[in-house]
Amino acid sequence: MNKRHTAIAIAVALLLAGGGLAALFGLPTAPAWIAATALMLIVAGADCLSALLQKRAGVDLLALLTMAGALALEQYLAGAVIAFMFASGRALEEYASGRAQSELAALISRSPRTAHRYENDAIEEVAADAVGAGDRLLVKPGEVVPVDGLLLSDAGHFDESAVTGESQPQRRLRGDQVASGVVNAGGPLELQALKTANESTYAGIVRMVEEAQAVKAPFTRMADRYALLFIPVALGVAGIAWLASGDPVRALAVLVVATPCPLILAAPVAIIATISRAAGRGILIKNGAALEQLAAVQNFLFDKTGTLTVGRSQLTGIEVTAGMTPDELLRLAASLDQVSQHATAQSLVAEARRRNLDLSLPHQVQELPGEGLRGQVDGHAVAVGSLALALNGAPADEWARAQLRHMALRGRSGAFVSVDQRLAGVLQLADEIRLETPRALRELHRAGIRRTAMLSGDRRDVAETVATALGFDAVLAERTPKDKVATVREECRRGTTAMVGDGINDAPALAAANVGIAMGARGAGASSEAADVVLLVDRLDRLPEGLALARRGRRIAVQSVVAGMALSGIAMLVAAFGYLPPVAGALLQEVIDVAVILNALRALRPDYHQRLEAPLPPEFVEELRDQHQSLQPVIDRLETAASALNAEPPNDIRKELEAVATLIREQLLPHEREDEEQLYPKLADVVRGFDPMGTMSHTHREIFRLARRYEQLTTELNADPPSELQLQELRQLLFSLLAIVRLHFAQEEELYFTLSDTR
Structure with missing residues (x-):
């Protein structure tokens, strides 16, 4: 950190103290005090001239006039005190700016x-x-x-x-x-x-941090303009005081307390402190202008995949055409997807590696926003993405249309793959909503956000399924990147609008919004570069936290400026009436400066509402999710059995029904009993209230009841084929059990996630 102003403040303090020692020993005091004032005059004059030549605010003019006036009026002690107060104020600003940028500086210093x-x-x-x-x-x-x-x-x-x-x-x-x-x-x-290294995530973060340090906020620029307007007002009050009293010292006292430090110091410190505080929470606000816009947001638009959902879609099935095997289809697609930052691409790569498939390095890769990728893999022309991309202009055949219908009915998406211009198959994918997404949306509505909408390129049926579950105000589906930009611009006309996305296809929409917010945990790619705010941690609940930080930071900046200028104005009136001599005025102005800067630095500290320790450790939630994940095969088997009741002959389904009954009895029910008997009593003390886990326990009882009835029905089956009435009840039981278990798992995970979240 540059310590120039601190060194100057020390030099002026030594000269001021030297004059005091001279007075104690009966020696002349003027030389030391004149030297202190002259030193600060030279430094401030040079800085003021440099600022004016660069067409920036020269608010140091009042300080120059004050110190020059003190020398002209032979108020040498007052001049030295004023010089020290001005120098120490600059040193305080230097320290405050360094503290405010501490998190940003730490990010830059850690570059690999x-x-x-x-x-x-x-x-x-x-x-x-x-x-x-x-x-x-x-x-x-x-x-x-x-x-x-x-x-x-x-x-x-x-x-x-x-x-x-x-x-x-x-x-x-x-x-x-x-x-x-x-x-x-x-x-x-x-x-x-x-x-x-230059293209990697951290280099992108460093570039964004440097931009955040360099750009002023509109509020800060406004403060500079008001500071310049304050100069003629202060000169006018000083002139009136001089004319009314006939005492030029009274005019000097007015100028001493008129320095607009609260404006030129407090606003930028509060803004940079907020940006730094947000960076420490994994929320990179690129500049002060973005912070002010974020604080004013009224509407939020969200991309779906990778933003509202985990973005790591699970591969649920592979359908291939003649001549292609499932593993080879996945290997070719994942090989091409290695160079993509898109969440779906990365999930396919991870799945291929988990299956120990030998991936090749692709060549001549072309990524088409909103469509997918083309490239060469092992000498083959491979395309992965939308059906239109895979068909390359050819009409869809019955097989492709059947795959689309099948995925639509099950609420799934898919990546179609073509090899050497021939449709080779489709990778069926299912994404899941982030655990923190419902809570993040609720917090945004509680914060006064007027409208939330989901903006997605997915099919309308898939998008509406997700949006209905989350409670959005609007669903805008089947939007191309060009459509997204038009939609964002239309929304911006309704009020200050933020767009949240994560993929390269979101970059134009992020740039078009008043505030573009990128989920940048997977890299500082095109979306992060186009965004004004980047969430470096892959959690959507940092979004309402960032909104709260921005609003709080701007509120603190306004408080500091208004309070500081009000105090300076009162001090000017007191000095104009002769009740505040120059030396006392300098000391008072220093107290005001310290007070407003300390208030601005409050933006570095967490709000007391956020100083809450989570009652459950994060490892607890991970353990619970692992348990639920281990039960996923049981849930899949329930779904398979329920579907088989519609397709398989009654005689062929008996063994499957009995196998499912065994899985329920030996795996699902022991897990639920352990939760009910051991876990819930402990959680009741944490959640508090009268029977706080009563709703969750009721769900357990319903699971036990359905499982018991299913066991009874399977036991009643004899050598004869099941009757249509028995089949109907079995279907109802399986689908009911499947629905309630999935809902119960989601409720538990969200509850435990909330209780374990460390703010």
Whole structure:
């Protein structure tokens, strides 16, 4: 940090103290005090001239006139005190700005410098800038990941706190993408570089941080203009006081307390402090203008995939045409998807690696926003994405239309794959809503957001299914990137609008919005570069937190300016009536400056509403989700059996029904009983209230009742085929049990996630 103003303040303080010592020993005091005033006059004069030449605000003019007036009126002690107060005020601003930018400076200082690259079976240390896409890297324990890469090791733990604000190490599995700038918190790991250092996530973050440090907020620029308008007002009051009293010292006293420090210091400190505080929470607000716009947002538009949903769609099925095997279709698609930052692409890559498929490095890759990718894989022309992209202008046949109908009925999406201009198959995908999404939307509505809408390129039936579950005010589906831009611009005419997205196809819409907000945890790509705000942590609940921080920061800035200028105005009137001499006025003005800067620095501290410790550790939620994940095969078997009752002959379904009964009895019910008997009594003390877990316990009882009835029905089956009445009741029981278990799991996960969330 530049300590120039601190050094000048120390020099002026020494000269002021030197004059005081001279007075104690009966020596002349004027030389030391004149030197202190002259030193500050030279420094402030040079700075003021430089600012005027650059057409920036020259608000130091009042300080120059004050110190010059003190010398002219032979008020040497007053001049020295004024010089010290002015110098110390600048030093205080220097310190405050440094504190306010602490989180931003920490992000810049952690830029990766070196990497360990495999060269002919040897490991060499090279500069991070020398790493290229496809290089195989070793990341040692405690090292910063130098570039974005794919994890080649089976698993790894990474400390992402400096980038995202997440306090707990994050676990990544083989095939997952690892962002640059995070720290290896486990053993040695191997990565395959996806990008160069300059193109990687952390380099993008650093560029955005530097932009955040450089750009002034509209409120700050407005404060500068008001400060310049304040100069003639102060000169007018000082002139009137001089004319009315005939005492030029009284005019000097007015100018001493008229320095508009609350405007020129408090506003930028509060804005930068808020940006820094947000960065510490994994919310990168690029500049003060973005912060002010965010504070004024009335409407929110959301992309669906990767924003409202986890963005890591699970592969639920592979349908292939003649001549293609499922594994080969997935291998070709995942090989091409390795270079894409899109969430669906990365999930396919991860799934292929989990199946130990041998992925190839693609060539001549072209990413088409909103459509998918084309490229060469092992000499084959491969396309992955929409049906239109895969067909390349050819009409859809009955097989393709049947796949679309099937996915629509089940609320799923798919990535069609063509190989050498021939449709080879479709990868069926199912995404899930983020755990924190419902709570984030509720918090936005509680914060006074007027309208929320889901803006998606997905089919209307898929989009409406998600939007209905979340309670959006509007659903805008089947929008191309061009349509999204037009929709965003139309929404902006209704009020200040924010657009939230994560994919490269969202970049134009983010740029068109009043405030573009990117989910940037997977990289600082086109969407992050186009956005005004980037959520570095992959959690949507940081969005209402960022909104609250922006509103609080602007409120603190306004409070500091209004209170500081009001106090300065009162002090001017007191000085004009002769009740505040210059030395006392300088001391009072310093107290006002310190007070407004300390108030502005409040933006660095968390709001007392957010100083809540979570009653449950985050590991608890992960354990619960693991348990629920282990029961997913049981839920899938329930769905398969229910569907089979409509298709299979009655005699062929008996064994499947009995197998499902065994799974329910031996796996599902023991889990629910353990929750009811051991977990819920403990949670009741945390949640509090009269029978706070009563609703959840009632769901348990319903699960037990349905399971009991299903067991009875399967026991009643004999050698004869089930009657139509029995089949009908079995179908109802299975579908009812399936629905209530899924809902119950979702309720539990959201409740425990909320209780474990560390704000």
